[in-house]
Amino acid sequence: MSAPLELVCPAGTPAALRAAVNAGADSVYLGFRDETNARNFPGLNFSRSELAEGIRFAHDHGARVLVAINTFPEAGNSGPWHRAVDSAADLGADAVILADIGLMDYAQRVHPQLRRHLSVQAAASNPEAIRFYHQAFGIKRVVLPRVLTVAEITALNAQVPVETEIFVFGGLCVMAEGRCQLSSYATGVSPNKDGACSPASHVRYVDHGGKMISKLGDYTINTFAEGEPAGYPTLCKGRFSTCGRVSYLFEEPTSLNVLHLLPELAKAGVRALKIEGRQRGRAYVAKVVAAFRLAVDAAARGEPVPETALGALAEGGRQTTGVYEKVWR
Amino acid sequence: MPPLGPPPPLSPVLLAGFLVRPLPPILLQPVLDLAMMAIRRRHPGLFERFSDIQNPLLVIDPVDLPLVFRLDADPLSPRLSAVRDAGDLSASATIRGPLLTLMELLEGRIDGDGLFFSRELSIEGDTEVVVALRNAIDSVEIDIIGDVLSLLGPLAGPSRNAVGVAQGLFDRAARDLQSLRAAVIAPALSQGEFQAARLRDLEDKVDAAARRPARRPAQKGGRR
Amino acid sequence: MGGGLAAAKLTMGPVLFNWAPEKLRDFYFRLADEAAVDSVCVGEVVCSKRTPFFVPYVAEVTGRLERAGKEVIHSTLALVMTGRELTQLAETAGSADLLVEANDISAHALLAGRRHVIGPLVNVYNEGTLKTLAGRGAFRVCLASELPAPTLAVLGRAGLAELEVQIFGRLPLALSARCYHARAKGLTKDNCQYVCAADPDGMAVETLDGKPFLAVNGTQTLSHTYCNRLGELQALEAMGIRHFRLSPQDVDMVAVAGVVRGLLDGVESVADAQGRLADLAGGVPFSNGFFHGREGVRFVDPALP
Structure with a gap:
């Protein structure tokens, strides 16, 4: 018996947020409807008032809201990014997820009490990089880039002073995120x-x-x-x-799914599991979150992980354990 | 509860069955107007999500129906209409799939990307418009029957015609559940041509009634 | 051209490809003896598996470059994942007498408080980030290829560090834990047989309609086009950017440096320089779209309205 890992779930819309919370999300991550986040897709994301409402709903149901502000501010035009951090702080978000060093500096100076996570877009792939972000900007949690095997994650967790969060389901970048043009x-x-x-x-x-x-x-x-x-x-x-x-030179159309690796990942010392898919519909969110809720709770009780068929939601109908197994490289 | 009596036992399947009848598209207009009005009233933020899109004109093509829907998702005056075919519509994008799938998608009960991956749903044209539509309808919890029924109560005078026509059609649909269900599956569509002449007559008769709701103040001053 | 450009400095970037150690040594010897460049980057950036092969030559090469008056910059690995890679990086960063270029934020962390260079694979998109890095010892920053002119101008104006941009060679577009060279040959990274060595200018990647598109270099993906900013040098200089980087391709790089130097010194016109560079590039198309805020693949003629 151990504390269940935190389940961090995507929400591209208010309806998806409610679906995620109702399906058992511990945290929901989302972004504003502009270029300040890495899912700036047409018709997607939250207005300020939708975020306020979303935070109220999540908090009423015991869930946290993490605001992704994880693109790199344009030189000479930091306003939208600074305002996004300000809004997240003012509206009572539980954390911001940041990728840019200058923006981390801003958040730390202006909103020191606002919890800061490091986005996967910052591509902190080793203990030295993670210690830098922790020491320089008080980063409390790092979302690990999808370049490390389970063995490497285990070794890394033993060396860093912060929580780590890893992707467990959904679309996967095969390139180091935040470093791809x-x-x-x-x-x-x-x-x-x-x-x-x-x-x-x-x-x-x-x-x-x-x-x-x-x-x-x-x-x-x-x-x-x-x-x-x-x-x-x-x-x-x-x-x-x-x-x-x-x-398929780089990767097949496929989705990450490491549901069956959850016990191993818990042993690797990660704190939180992230489901990708802010651009997906709420039907996807509800189904994937529910499946992982069951699995995370079972793993925490030391029971076998119940498998749920999620293949129909996967890109190309295919699933992979990706880089978590070394042969992928 | 709507004051016009107990709600008819409608389900998406039934509504689908109702739609699948080889009706002339014009007969559907009052229902479509009503549905749009209901959706806009219950989910005012929905069409705002199109504000960055130029010319958000979509064709929604239920492959098992002899008609297509044309959605002009202009944030200020969105309009949904049914036409025989998309040939002369200069739509920016087209979404194709079985009607029931499209209905489930509309109500957010099914994963659109998954349907696309499995090729059950296909899209053509400006993908940005399609993505915006998907995200917009997914941003709210559309319950098409519930949304429409919620309008039946507090409606003002000018809309009564629409309600009346819709209610009549719903009632007729409700009386005929079994045959409608069959119609979803069976190729009842092929009878469309056979019935066309008789229906054209009916079409003329309801033409006036059908147009009135389209001229409601709420829809004035929008599109040319 | 004006005296401003004559004062501009040329940097030969690190060789990104897996060249045979002797070929690499001779490349550097020729740079030392003949090339009109001010700075030369030495060191493996893409794949740590390649590193050991050149180790025996490093001292010889850097010695000859330094004797020729070149500033030697030790470039480091871009994607640092394993303990072994980090140990190696710490060793380089810990050598107080070396000028080191950080291509991963971990290298910057290890170099903090010391004069060092930030390479183009560390994200510096705005003055906030530039200020933070400069405050920790980064005195020169080579900026990411995708930054458009207005961004470069703002950063140049900020005057926080010496700025550099790439002006020639394939654009570094992506890094991965996975080796695509190995994958293309049915191998894995662990058992790669160093197949990347067969493509000293990158492995050609075409789209399904037969258009040349990308170049694979082990775990790195580059553009098929060679970046060419000869037509933008004056504009870059006016923004306060004084360092121009040539990224080595399997062409006569000494001649490429000569063309650019001639243009900077005003002894050659832009049109002539463009013509000579096209001859040297051997038919590989050029691109400069990023500077103009367009698709990076595009070549925009700055002379056109």
Whole structure:
């Protein structure tokens, strides 16, 4: 018997927030409806009043709200990012999730009492980097980049003075997050600056006699035969040709799912488990959160983890344990 | 409870069945207007989520119906209408899928991305508009029947026609549950052409009634 | 061109590709003997598995560069994950007599309080971050490729540190724990057989419609295009950016440096320099879109309205 790991769940909309809380989320993470967060998608995210209401709802139900302000402020235009931190503090958010050093400095100076987490976008992949963020900016928790195996996470946790949070389900970047300019190179829209990777504004799906062609900007990212499970046209999940051979060079359309690794992850010393998917609907949120709630509680009681079939929610209908197992590299 | 009597035993399946009948699209307009009015009243923030989108005009194409829906998601004067085919609509995007799937999506009971991955749902055109629509409808808890019924009570005069027409259609649908259910599955659609002539007559008759709600003050001054 | 540009400094960035140790040694020897560059970066940035092969040559190479009057910068690993990698990094950072370039925030942490360089793979997007890093000893910062002109101008005006931008070579776009060179050959990173050595300029990646798109270099992904900011040098200088980085490709880099130096010194026109650079690039297309706030892949002719 041990304390259950904290389940950190995505909310792209107020309805998703309620769905996450009702399904058993310990914390919900979300962002404002602008470029200050890394899911700046059309129609998504929270206004100030929606956040206020969301925080009230979450707190009434014993859940926390973490506000992601995890893009990199534009030089000469830090206003929107500073205001986002101010609003999170004023509205009573339980923490902000930050990636930019300058913004961490601002948050620490202006709102010292506001708890600060380090976003995965900061790509702190080793103890030295994590100690830096902790010592310089009072970071209390680090969301680990998706580059470490379970063994490496275990070793890391023994050396750092902060909580760690890791991704357990959903879309996965195969590149080190916050250090990827692929989308920016192809579309001019930058995950780091604009908060969108492979933005919908540049995506086109073309039906070609039952075959679906997905394009990003000027580039064909994939073609799916009739009935073949599809994925998002993110550059790193596309089919490319190298040495005359067409393949998923970087990664297949797939979703991370390490439900069955939860007992191991608990032993690795992580504090919180993160479900990806602020851009997904509330049906996804409800289902995934419920499955992980059951699993986390069972693992805490030392019982076998109940498996829930989540394949239908996975990109390309495929699931992977990703980098947590070394062979992935 | 709505004051016009107990709510008809409507379910999305039933409504789907009702819609799947080979009705001329114009007959649906009062219901669609009512539904839009209900959704806007209950979820005022919904169409705000389109404010960054240029020309948010979508075609929603239930592949098992002989008609398509045209959604003009203009934040100030959104409008939903039904037409025979999307051929002459200059929509920015099209969403295609079985009606029941689309209904479940509308009510947030099913994961849109998952449907897309499994190819049950397909999209074409400006993906940004589709994503905005999905996020907008997902941002609120739409319960289409509940939303519509919630309007039946406090409605003011000009909308009574719409309510009357809708209520009539609902009642008729409710009387015929079994055949409607069958209609969802069976290719009743193929009878559409056969019935078209008879229905055109009916269409003319309700034309006036159907247009009135479209001229409600709430919808004035918006689109050309 | 004006005297401002003549005062600009050229840096030869680290060789990102897996060149044979002897080829790498000879590259540096030639830079020492012939190249019109002021600073030279030495050290493995992409994959720690490659590091041991060049170790025997480092002292010889840095000695010759220093005797030739070049500033030698020791570049460090971009994605530091394992204990072994961190130990190696700490060793480099702990050598008080070396000028070190941090390509991961952990290197900056280890170098704090000492003069050091921040490489382009550490995110510096605004004056707040620049100020913090400069306050901890970063006296020069090579900025990320995707920053557009207005951002560069703000950072230049801030006057917090010497600024550098890449002006030639493939753009570093992404890093991963996974090795795509190995994956493309049906291998894993642990058992990679160093297949990346077969592609000294990166492995060509084409889209499904046959368009050249990216270049894979082990765990790193680069642009297919070579960045070319010859047409933007004057604008960059006017913003207060005085250091220009050439990222080594498998072309005659001494000649590339010569072209840029000639342009900076005003002995060559932009048009002539562009022509000579195109000859040297051997048909690889150029890009400068990031500077102009466009897709990075694009080449915008700054002479056009």
